[in-house]
Amino acid sequence: MSKMYKIALPDGSVREMPEGSTPGDVAAAIGPGLAKAALAARVDGELRDLNRPFDGDASLALITARDEKDALELFRHDYAHVLAEAAQNLFPGTQITFGPATDDGFYYDFAPAPGRGMFTEEELPLIEAEMRRVIARDEPLVREEWAREDVRAFFVKQGETYKADWVMELPEGEAITMYRSGQGDGKWMDLCRGPHLPSTGKLDPAAFKLTRVSGAYWRGDQANTMLSRIYGTAWLNKKQLEAHLVRLEEAAKRDHRRIGQEMDLFHLQAEAHGSVFWHPKGFILWRALEAYMRRRLDAAGYDEVKTPQLMDARQWEKSGHWGKYRENMFVVPDEIPNIDDDAQVLSGTGDLMALKPMNCPAHVLIFKQGITSYRDLPIRMAEFGCCHRNEPHGALHGIMRVRQFTQDDAHIFVREDQLIDEVRDFCDLLDSVYQDLGFDSYAIKLALRPDKRFGSDAMWDWSEQSLRDAVKASGRDTEAYGWEELPGEGAFYAPKLEFHLTDAIGRTWQVGTIQTDTVLPERLDASYIGEDGARHRPVMLHRAILGTFERFIGILIEHHAGRFPLWLSPVQAVVATIVSDADDYAHDVVAKLKAAGLRVEGDLRNEKINYKVREHSLAKVPLLLVVGKREAEEGTVAIRRLGSDEHQKVMGLDEAIAMMAGEAVPPDLR
Incomplete structure (x- = not known):
């Protein structure tokens, strides 16, 4: 008679399962709906594969798409593995390195095949199509424990020098896990801690998109080989992906570098x-x-x-920052040239200062x-x-x-x-x-x-x-x-x-x-x-x-999006003329607004008013005060608010100044 394990569920119930059972077996015992929906499991708090056998009595929480945080991390991790498999299918000789999940997707770093350059963005649609073929095959993702030397021998045989070197740095005696996708000669394997989804078919082929390529040094060290990194974004379903792509489009419109240039705020060089x-x-x-x-x-x-x-390096050593931040600190000699030995300085035989x-x-x-x-x-x-x-x-x-x-x-x-x-x-x-x-x-x-x-x-x-x-x-x-x-x-x-x-x-x-x-x-x-x-x-x-x-x-x-509240706006208002007959009045309006403490500019150029409106809207000026011959005669201004659907509002100048001055007061002074 096989040994029975007690599996405690979140609702307080306990199920007895025979030795060799998996969380997937528990899901199936509860019902076919849960068995289909289950993606992975938390066993005694540890996230594990659905088909990894229990080690003994345990607490169990089954992970489904409703557990969005865990589910997203699993999906993104698996999309990274599918990306790696697809890249090697399409470009034999490509070496795989690392491919983690990120906050909105995943990436994978590759060493291109000999004689081949870095991946290009033009190749991304081709790789996406191959990823969808891998997903459609619905191959089980199988966890296997290997001896460290066997892993190294496998990758050496495959020509995977990066993985072969990396596995030897893992602690001796630590369980090494490999994940297999497929069977026989068509199988694909990667060194990974896991966990993974039960199969590639759990992924939604319409819920990911490869976004860009870049260079990345092996293990983040500039002294090492430059690798080719492919980024992707991935979600639980197509609807989430589309919403994210809309956010990316909106984020591009709000990019501070572009808006900073349009508003003439700063530059970098x-x-x-x-x-x-x-x-x-x-x-x-x-x-x-x-x-x-x-x-x-x-x-x-x-x-x-x-x-x-500037402070003496010994002060930073005392505080503990020298050991933690030395590589990120700008260090200069204190009247002693050619000092390149930190130990000499910290022992008192030389002097260094650090910003x-x-x-x-x-x-x-x-x-x-x-x-x-x-x-x-x-x-x-x-x-x-x-x-x-x-x-x-x-x-x-x-x-x-x-x-x-x-x-x-x-x-x-x-x-x-x-x-x-x-x-x-x-x-x-x-x-x-x-x-x-x-x-x-x-x-x-x-x-x-x-x-x-x-x-x-x-x-x-x-x-x-x-x-x-x-x-x-x-x-x-x-x-x-x-x-x-x-x-x-x-x-x-x-x-x-x-x-x-x-x-x-x-x-x-x-x-x-x-x-x-x-x-x-x-x-x-x-x-x-x-x-x-x-x-x-x-x-x-x-x-x-x-x-x-x-x-x-x-x-x-x-x-x-550059449309700051009035109190923060660099230019709070622009007084723009319609005709040159209003120039003198515009100067008077600008002077009175400045006297009220407002940041204001005048635009008296010989340009059409629609041109001026478009230009100052692009510069995100909150208020545009339009003045023409009638406004000059009546002592009024026509106010247009940035982003407002309302037509311009005509106000007396004193009333407009009082309104604007009130809005321009910082919140803590109101």
Whole structure:
């Protein structure tokens, strides 16, 4: 008689299944509908193949398309494998490397066959057609455990040098899994942890699209071979794919680089790769945002500081950043040329300076000046700090990811008993700022301890629980705020709350953060005098609301499609003439608007009014005040609003100025 396993289901029931049974067998025992719908399974919390036998008694949750997060990850992973199989079917000699799922699809990196160049976008339709043939064959995806040497021998025989080398780097004794699609001479195999869908036929042939090709270095190292990467987007069904493609089309229309050029806000060029040239109109937007943030911080009890750009390398070594960020830091010698040995510098026999990649160590140095009492806490230290990080060229993207950036940074030094109230107050402030800037929705996620970290487990336990308690105290640990915990995603020195904004077309952006750090105060010897007269370590809260000005302005541009609220618009109004007889009156209107504090320009060119309207609409000017001979005689203006379906509205000049001045007041001053 075979051994029986007890399988606990989510509804509390328990089924007994014979040894060798699989989650798929349980689904079939429950009913044919579930057996058809099941895609994979969570066995004791681990996502597994539907046809992988149970190891013993277990809890089981069957995954269907209703479990969208898990289902999408499975589908995207399998589309990547189908892409790899299709590419090798079409182009023999192509080597496969890695192909993970991404946030909206998948990619796979290939080493092209000898004598063949990189893949081209013209080849994507051909590869898509072959992928659909693979899906139509409905081949089972079968998990097999192999010995490491056998895997290497298999790939060597196939001419797959990348896979053959990679498998030997996996820990000796670890179970190695291969996945097979097909049978006999026609089978296709890949080295993969899994899990996978039961068969390729579970994929929807109309729910994916290959989108682009690019180069990618083997294992992300520029010293290695350049591979050919094919990207795709994939969804559970055709309807989801079409909705995503519409979003992509809308995103292209909102691209901050294109709108920034149309509005004459900024430009980028190779002479300062990764840094932004802000034009006058763009810097007006920057200054309006900065002034707003400064007022909010002043009202919330922050003290603004300014710290040096260059600091000694030994300071960065003390803080722990030298070991973590050295490759991304811009480093210069301090009057000693030809220093290329970091060990020599850090031992004191040479000197290096580094442009700061973050502000936190400098804020600790300010905190340490003089003696701080427990009565002085909390100390909220803010800085619009300019930082530099040596990001790879390929990672740079418009003003969203740059090498020189300005953070709306702050560090709050608190006693342990003050932490929950301080984090809760920060959440309230952040919520208010996002509302003012036009963002109605955001999610909160708690990033937990990574494998490589500083500090004790007890410290991490306390820090993580404190953040949980603070979010609960703020009433935001709910589904409405997308509350989620992210294992392993914390910084090396602290867990953190991440705030993910949702923009006008449904994309999410991780911007704000607050981190509970007990490591840096210890490493840099920061302390305060407690009520007992002894020295104590403060807790250091690293926090930002916007993240960086550059990236947040890029997000604002795309969220509003350049149509900023009046208080943020670089040019709030243009006074445009219909005929030259109104020129003098237009000058008078511009002067009065400027006197009321409005950012206004005049357009007195000898052009037709329709031409002027189109041009200023493209430049996203919120208000166009049209004046002709009648308006000059009557002391009125005809107002056209950007994006409004209403016809222009004629108003008296004083009434128009009062209306516009009221709308132009920043939200925090209303």
